[in-house]
Amino acid sequence: MQRITIDPITRLEGHGKIEIFLNEQGNVTNTYFQIPELRGFERFCVGRPVEEMPLLTNRICGVCPEAHHMAAAKATDAVYHVEVPRTGKMLRELLYSAFYCTDHTTHFYALGGPDFIMGPDAPVAERNILGVIHKVGLEIGGKVIQMRKYGHTVVEIIGGRKVHPCTSIPGGLTKGITEEQRKEIETMGRWAIEFAQFSLQVFNDIVLSNKTYLDLIVGDIYTHKTYYMGMVDENNKVNFYDGKVRVVGPDGKEYVKYEPKDYAAHIAEHVEPWTYLKFPYLKNVGWKGFTDGPDSGVYMATPLSRLNAADGMATPLAQAEYEKFYSTLGGKPVHQRLAIHWARLIELLYAAERWVELATDPEIRSMASTEMGKLPDSFNSTTDMTITHNPVGTDTAIEVRVCSNHHLLVPLLSTFIGNPLQMCASTTMRTITFN
Amino acid sequence: MSERIGVYVCHCGTNIAGVVDVADVSKWAGEKLADNGVVISRDYKFMCSSLGQELIQKDIKEQNLTRVVVAACSPHLHERTFRNACKGAGLNPYLCELVSIREQDSWVHTDKAAATAKAKAIISGGVARVIHHEALEPLRVPIHPDTLVVGGGIAGIQAALEIADAGFRVYLVEREPSIGGHMAQFDKTFPTLDCSACILTPKMVDVGNHPNITLLTWSEVQKVDGYVGNFAVTIKKKPRYIKTEDCTGCGICWEKCPKKVVDNVFEAGMGNRKAVYVPFPQAVPKYPVIDDVNCTYYLKGTCKACEKFCPTNAIDFNQKAEEITVQVGNIILATGYDLFDARRIPQYGYGKLANVFTNLEFERICNAAGPTGGNIVLRDGKTAPKTVGIVHCVGSRDKNYNAYCSAICCMQSLKFAHLVRERTGAEVYNFYIDIRTPSKGYEEFYQRLLEEGTRFVRGKVAEVTNVARVPEEEGKLIIQVEDTLIGKQRRIPVDMVILSSGMQARHDSKDVAKLFGISCSADNWFIERHPKLDPVATMTEGIYIAGCVQGPKDIPASVVQGAAAAARILGKIQQKEIALEPVRATINQDQCSGCRICNNLCPFSAILFHEDTMVSEVNPALCQGCGTCVAACPAGAISGTGFSNEQILSQIDGLLLLNISHAAVPVE
Amino acid sequence: MTEETKPFEPVIIGFTCNWCSYRAADMAGTARIKYAPNIRLIRLMCSGRLDPTFVFKAFAGGADAVLISGCHPGDCHYVEQNYKAMRRFHLLKRVLAQLGIEPGRLKLLWASAAEGAIFAAEINKFVEEVRALGPLNWAQPGEQVSTPIMEEVTA
Amino acid sequence: MSKPKFAMYWAASCGGCEIAVLNIHEKILDVDAAFDVVFWPVAMDAKYKDVEAMQDGEITLCLFNGGMRNDENEHIAKLLRKKSKIMVSFGSCACEGCIPGLANFSPIKEVVDTAFSTITTDNPENIRPQISYAMPEGIITIPTLNPVLKTLDQVVDVDYYMPGCPPESHQIAAVVDLVIAALNGKAELPPKGATIGAGNSTVCDECPRKRNVKTIKEFGRIQLMHTDPELCLLEQGIPCNGPATRSGCNARCPSAAAQCIGCYGPAEGVVDYGARLISAFASVIDSNKPDEIDKILDGLVDPAGQFYRFNLAGSLLRSSKSAQKG
Numbered sequence A: 001m002q003r004i005t006i007d008p009i010t011r012l013e014g015h016g017k018i019e020i021f022l023n024e025q026g027n028v029t030n031t032y033f034q035i036p037e038l039r040g041f042e043r044f045c046v047g048r049p050v051e052e053m054p055l056l057t058n059r060i061c062g063v064c065p066e067a068h069h070m071a072a073a074k075a076t077d078a079v080y081h082v083e084v085p086r087t088g089k090m091l092r093e094l095l096y097s098a099f100y101c102t103d104h105t106t107h108f109y110a111l112g113g114p115d116f117i118m119g120p121d122a123p124v125a126e127r128n129i130l131g132v133i134h135k136v137g138l139e140i141g142g143k144v145i146q147m148r149k150y151g152h153t154v155v156e157i158i159g160g161r162k163v164h165p166c167t168s169i170p171g172g173l174t175k176g177i178t179e180e181q182r183k184e185i186e187t188m189g190r191w192a193i194e195f196a197q198f199s200l201q202v203f204n205d206i207v208l209s210n211k212t213y214l215d216l217i218v219g220d221i222y223t224h225k226t227y228y229m230g231m232v233d234e235n236n237k238v239n240f241y242d243g244k245v246r247v248v249g250p251d252g253k254e255y256v257k258y259e260p261k262d263y264a265a266h267i268a269e270h271v272e273p274w275t276y277l278k279f280p281y282l283k284n285v286g287w288k289g290f291t292d293g294p295d296s297g298v299y300m301a302t303p304l305s306r307l308n309a310a311d312g313m314a315t316p317l318a319q320a321e322y323e324k325f326y327s328t329l330g331g332k333p334v335h336q337r338l339a340i341h342w343a344r345l346i347e348l349l350y351a352a353e354r355w356v357e358l359a360t361d362p363e364i365r366s367m368a369s370t371e372m373g374k375l376p377d378s379f380n381s382t383t384d385m386t387i388t389h390n391p392v393g394t395d396t397a398i399e400v401r402v403c404s405n406h407h408l409l410v411p412l413l414s415t416f417i418g419n420p421l422q423m424c425a426s427t428t429m430r431t432i433t434f435n
Numbered sequence B: 001m002s003e004r005i006g007v008y009v010c011h012c013g014t015n016i017a018g019v020v021d022v023a024d025v026s027k028w029a030g031e032k033l034a035d036n037g038v039v040i041s042r043d044y045k046f047m048c049s050s051l052g053q054e055l056i057q058k059d060i061k062e063q064n065l066t067r068v069v070v071a072a073c074s075p076h077l078h079e080r081t082f083r084n085a086c087k088g089a090g091l092n093p094y095l096c097e098l099v100s101i102r103e104q105d106s107w108v109h110t111d112k113a114a115a116t117a118k119a120k121a122i123i124s125g126g127v128a129r130v131i132h133h134e135a136l137e138p139l140r141v142p143i144h145p146d147t148l149v150v151g152g153g154i155a156g157i158q159a160a161l162e163i164a165d166a167g168f169r170v171y172l173v174e175r176e177p178s179i180g181g182h183m184a185q186f187d188k189t190f191p192t193l194d195c196s197a198c199i200l201t202p203k204m205v206d207v208g209n210h211p212n213i214t215l216l217t218w219s220e221v222q223k224v225d226g227y228v229g230n231f232a233v234t235i236k237k238k239p240r241y242i243k244t245e246d247c248t249g250c251g252i253c254w255e256k257c258p259k260k261v262v263d264n265v266f267e268a269g270m271g272n273r274k275a276v277y278v279p280f281p282q283a284v285p286k287y288p289v290i291d292d293v294n295c296t297y298y299l300k301g302t303c304k305a306c307e308k309f310c311p312t313n314a315i316d317f318n319q320k321a322e323e324i325t326v327q328v329g330n331i332i333l334a335t336g337y338d339l340f341d342a343r344r345i346p347q348y349g350y351g352k353l354a355n356v357f358t359n360l361e362f363e364r365i366c367n368a369a370g371p372t373g374g375n376i377v378l379r380d381g382k383t384a385p386k387t388v389g390i391v392h393c394v395g396s397r398d399k400n401y402n403a404y405c406s407a408i409c410c411m412q413s414l415k416f417a418h419l420v421r422e423r424t425g426a427e428v429y430n431f432y433i434d435i436r437t438p439s440k441g442y443e444e445f446y447q448r449l450l451e452e453g454t455r456f457v458r459g460k461v462a463e464v465t466n467v468a469r470v471p472e473e474e475g476k477l478i479i480q481v482e483d484t485l486i487g488k489q490r491r492i493p494v495d496m497v498i499l500s501s502g503m504q505a506r507h508d509s510k511d512v513a514k515l516f517g518i519s520c521s522a523d524n525w526f527i528e529r530h531p532k533l534d535p536v537a538t539m540t541e542g543i544y545i546a547g548c549v550q551g552p553k554d555i556p557a558s559v560v561q562g563a564a565a566a567a568r569i570l571g572k573i574q575q576k577e578i579a580l581e582p583v584r585a586t587i588n589q590d591q592c593s594g595c596r597i598c599n600n601l602c603p604f605s606a607i608l609f610h611e612d613t614m615v616s617e618v619n620p621a622l623c624q625g626c627g628t629c630v631a632a633c634p635a636g637a638i639s640g641t642g643f644s645n646e647q648i649l650s651q652i653d654g655l656l657l658l659n660i661s662h663a664a665v666p667v668e
Numbered sequence C: 001m002t003e004e005t006k007p008f009e010p011v012i013i014g015f016t017c018n019w020c021s022y023r024a025a026d027m028a029g030t031a032r033i034k035y036a037p038n039i040r041l042i043r044l045m046c047s048g049r050l051d052p053t054f055v056f057k058a059f060a061g062g063a064d065a066v067l068i069s070g071c072h073p074g075d076c077h078y079v080e081q082n083y084k085a086m087r088r089f090h091l092l093k094r095v096l097a098q099l100g101i102e103p104g105r106l107k108l109l110w111a112s113a114a115e116g117a118i119f120a121a122e123i124n125k126f127v128e129e130v131r132a133l134g135p136l137n138w139a140q141p142g143e144q145v146s147t148p149i150m151e152e153v154t155a
Numbered sequence D: 001m002s003k004p005k006f007a008m009y010w011a012a013s014c015g016g017c018e019i020a021v022l023n024i025h026e027k028i029l030d031v032d033a034a035f036d037v038v039f040w041p042v043a044m045d046a047k048y049k050d051v052e053a054m055q056d057g058e059i060t061l062c063l064f065n066g067g068m069r070n071d072e073n074e075h076i077a078k079l080l081r082k083k084s085k086i087m088v089s090f091g092s093c094a095c096e097g098c099i100p101g102l103a104n105f106s107p108i109k110e111v112v113d114t115a116f117s118t119i120t121t122d123n124p125e126n127i128r129p130q131i132s133y134a135m136p137e138g139i140i141t142i143p144t145l146n147p148v149l150k151t152l153d154q155v156v157d158v159d160y161y162m163p164g165c166p167p168e169s170h171q172i173a174a175v176v177d178l179v180i181a182a183l184n185g186k187a188e189l190p191p192k193g194a195t196i197g198a199g200n201s202t203v204c205d206e207c208p209r210k211r212n213v214k215t216i217k218e219f220g221r222i223q224l225m226h227t228d229p230e231l232c233l234l235e236q237g238i239p240c241n242g243p244a245t246r247s248g249c250n251a252r253c254p255s256a257a258a259q260c261i262g263c264y265g266p267a268e269g270v271v272d273y274g275a276r277l278i279s280a281f282a283s284v285i286d287s288n289k290p291d292e293i294d295k296i297l298d299g300l301v302d303p304a305g306q307f308y309r310f311n312l313a314g315s316l317l318r319s320s321k322s323a324q325k326g
Helices: A050-060 A065-080 A086-117 A129-136 A138-159 A179-208 A211-218 A260-266 A303-309 A316-329 A337-359 A391-402 A422-434 B022-032 B050-062 B075-088 B102-106 B112-130 B154-165 B196-209 B252-256 B296-300 B305-309 B359-366 B409-424 B442-451 B509-516 B555-575 B628-632 B645-655 C021-030 C052-060 C081-098 C116-133 D016-022 D027-034 D048-052 D071-083 D091-096 D099-105 D108-115 D169-183 D273-283 D290-297 D303-307 D320-325
Strands: A002-006 A017-022 A028-034 A227-232 A244-248 A254-258 A267-271 A278-282 B005-010 B038-044 B067-072 B096-100 B139-142 B147-150 B170-173 B213-216 B219-227 B230-237 B260-263 B271-274 B322-328 B330-333 B337-339 B356-358 B387-394 B427-432 B455-458 B461-465 B477-483 B488-494 B496-501 B503-505 B543-545 B577-580 B585-587 B607-610 B615-618 B638-640 C012-017 C039-044 C065-070 C106-110 D005-010 D036-039 D059-065 D068-070 D084-090 D132-135 D138-141 D145-150 D160-162
Touching (some): A017 D138, A050 A065, A129 A138, A129 D027, A260 A267, A303 A337, B005 B022, B005 B112, B067 B112, B075 B096, B096 B102, B096 B112, B112 B645, B147 B154, B154 B196, B230 B330, B356 B359, B359 B409, B387 B488, B427 B477, B555 B577, C012 C021, C012 C116, C081 D273, C106 C116, D005 D016, D016 D059, D036 D048, D084 D091, D099 D145
Parallel strands (some): B067 B096, B170 B213, B387 B427, C012 C039, C012 C065, C065 C106, D059 D084
Antiparallel strands (some): A017 A028, A244 A254, A267 A278, B260 B271, B337 B503
């Protein structure tokens, strides 16, 4: 028996190790994806004031702190039973959309991109963002940097900081934005739309037009027929900030659609003794082990799954790309994991369009900044407002509502690396089907 | 570790060596603390002796010591001694640390092993601490030559005159309309029986006329800012309603004033005064005061008799209180005492039984200028008593009231007894617990009284009553007492009872102490810097105390203290500047964020905030070195010399070097 | 006699102010009033100098309890700094409790320069209270069940 | 000749430090120009074995972020220390434990038990992860958790500290410039042990809010108050850690109307971060009456969590060293 160890897994957020066992013929007999880390957010969030959850859970993942910040903030709104004013909701979603753009850019160009752009066999030293920049040239590299910069600028304007935003509090935000800031945000948003379209063009030119890659994508080596989860608005269109959780089966038909707060009725986490990671699955389907198919509760939560789980995109340009995506890949649902990268770019485009929609909505500045996110004065029961039950429950609940660009594993797996990007998720999936 | 530390363990005879194994401790320090820089460790019979000090100085020179730790008595006793010893050998005095293994170890513990182990811990704490000591220089501040004296009684008068005669300005503040204090109310003074007024008035007049004394009567201190050398004192001059510059003190106003007022202050309620008045004929200053609480004009809005008759138009009904601020270098507090209120002992009947008098009332009765013209008569103002009972220790030496001895009542009572017999020939009984006549000529006076035939009954009076049991008690006051010499209960009928009420601290002494930043004892007497060696200074530099404010005492003792305090201050004035302990806080201007946490923590307003640079700064002369701001600074930007974080934190480590549970078994 | 059979002797670090409580300790000494040898005193100019760091340092260094003492309220040599010590004491207790240190291990004692006897008596009382609490041994990170956890090697 | 080598690693961390480094934007190209990036899990595929293969001191600059949560973290820390000339304790986790250090409030057993018994956890046999587990194909292992989370310098010797959660990108850019300049002999590196990329004062120094003499009558919670946008938050009763927290972030949070939560850690020379806040907050409480003081303190719902939010693993009472003594 031969063993291949990949340690650590790279170009994704967090820690992971893969043990691959090969038989005499050199075929894989089994593979284990292990998560070596546990920090204990579930424990130490207990006893902390509720308003700190958006700040503490930020630190689950520094690549997508915005997801955890939003999630926790929405949980605290719920704890206080307050409805966030529309301006507050829009500001949060605006921040979040801009973050999507910067984050998807990071993933596509810096984390996932090298595989495509540099080619699967490129030397380690070059298979990274810098290699990518060398290859695509400073001009394009500059665009990538610009996109990340713009996204983080908006996050900073609304969230107070580029990484680990601090302005979302129970009931809303600590501050609003000025007209100058709104203008700046709008301008950057319009540029973001162009960048998203440009990126889709890059994907088209480098990947889709390359037979090897295309075969890789449409071929069934990276194919798993699982359930797909995503958040959708009232028209079953993809939404990042608010809505219901929709799950479709391997057959693409809706399996369930539920209120985020009911997450516990639908999601459970399976425990294995050989990793700190817990394995989430659809409770009502049940845990059948590391296998796919309609009888296995294993589900996917990624840009691809969100597209599969939705009936379309809420913005015109993204909707067009959505239709092209499925026509090219032969209809819904798409089971090929590598299509995630394409799906991500479609989400990038949607996020950029949404960014501009929100930035140009007259209500985005309808409230004075001091009025933002304050609870009614009548509300004054404060002492009991510390997290006294398992915070991951809370965190999960609202994480599900947010349904971030990173799949539902985020909170559920906060016990391991805080934030598995879909890359490591797909790695997870891959290990499953080696079984 | 570059420091070279010497450790010196004192036997203090057997005071320390009797309980702590000093030889072992010194050996241990030499070996176990070598890594901390201890290069030599000795023990010696008496470290504070000149030989002991020379021992240290010799080592400093020969062993090139850079730090010294002495393990002996409390730093409050000998810190100076050993610092000076180091200084003598050319080592900065602040590089020496005195740790107490006597008051805090050998004297309070019996388990020798434990005490020895504790001594080791204390020394290792001292060694760890002394490493972080810095060479410090005392802070020098100039002394303003003017002095403030608060209280115009005999102690204050004496102090003021001493300083003024030496040629320096004195501000004398008195809250009554005239100086003189209690002494001015007395008739005769024991034991010589010379007339109180006769010896006091000349001094009062001197004060009034002295070119170097600014007399501020009918005034009170409101606020004290600053620090030794330059206090800024705000004084409130209450309105006299008299233009002093025009008033001649002719007395027409109080003759004409229609309003009689019971004089509870000077006449102790025995006599009346007018609404416009001088407390007594020899008052200094001579200007009267209008009592605006009782004056008809202020009550009804009409009268103004005084104004009509005043030959110099010196009356001014619109006068307002006035505040002045004076700069002084030193302050003497001579605010005196209150009399114990005899009403608090109901069984003695004062206030209920007409012919029970207090000592102060009796002083006024005896006084030729008093309400009875000096005739010793009963409350009715005519009947002379045939028998008089004098009760000693009223409210004193009594755990229910004041536990302490008021020091003067014995002699005062003897004086009364003498005066009664001399002027009325009445029979006098003294009821005493003990007779205390310790000073010059006092015992002789007591003997004289015994020969005069005054009766002495040893026993604490249980009750004074007018309830007769037998006919001969009818209409008399009966004194119920256990005569402890014959061991019998006795009932002695008398016509008049005099209660020798003791002294107690001024009712407002706590407030006054706060105002001047000094502290009070449990009995509210002001606390002196040292009960024996420094009885007139206080813990607060530049503030001195004199007279009864420090504790009960008689006139001679008060005069001595007044003079002593004056002498101390004159010394300071002569030096022109004073060296202050360099224990001070400083703010690192780079590290200070201007958060302003410290800004209102300083009771001496030593911390000021610069609006322009947005940082705070400490005024070293105002800083008293308490270290509160050092402990509070969130940025760690404030450091305190002498008690720095490094010093304390290292001392903690040092103290914890040994675990006490090892005490029974010697460590290693 | 062996370590085991010896009664637990707590180590207590006491912070005293130069004007009142340290003098109270001196007074106890001059009056030869006996008290338990378990306390080791540190002199500060004022209880207002008491930095919570000192308390933490003492506990971290192995003290079983800490005494904070100063002039009685209103008697502070520096007018009112002992009130600051009192405020810190109240907050300190809360924080220590959250850090797993029994509030009983931190004591605030007002003692005037005249109260040597009271000072000594209070120390004896405190020593017994701490003896009853046992050695300071706050919630031990360490022992585990199914997840093996590395025992921290004591340096 | 080959360029100096650059490495960045995360131990128990969130990846925010990596993002902060990427957020120096164009400057990343300078890094590329000046260094060979030899190890950086988030961005490139070099593995542990590649690091083990390096010469001692081969790496010129190593930015190490993340705390010491388990023995793997410690192992990599020691490995990279050996291989690196300049080791920077990068970010709050490495410097003082950060949010994951809050785990030091509880015994590690409780931490694990809680994680594997949450309401969504399906764990009927109450399984706990095992550091070594025999699979049919062979034994596979995961790291052992430390009793307490340690800071980097509690495990290895570090050359510089760069605080912040994460360090501000403009500070990172400045430090990158400095190091590059130093490598070209155009600048001096600060003395070993120095804190770089931060100020010497505290957040108030950079905070635009107006400050008065402080007295606190009551503590409040930000979501329950209408705060004055101009005035110091602490003066309004909001427990802002700014006064005790090292400057360098341009007072980001207070500028965004949120209280400083203390991610830049203690100021220069401070022994215990929490103690500074305890002392400062308590000192300015506007009462001398015990019961009133307690009433005011009730407004601080979680004092220890508030004062040690980022610093627990670096505190006197809850750092690795004291845990040993306890």
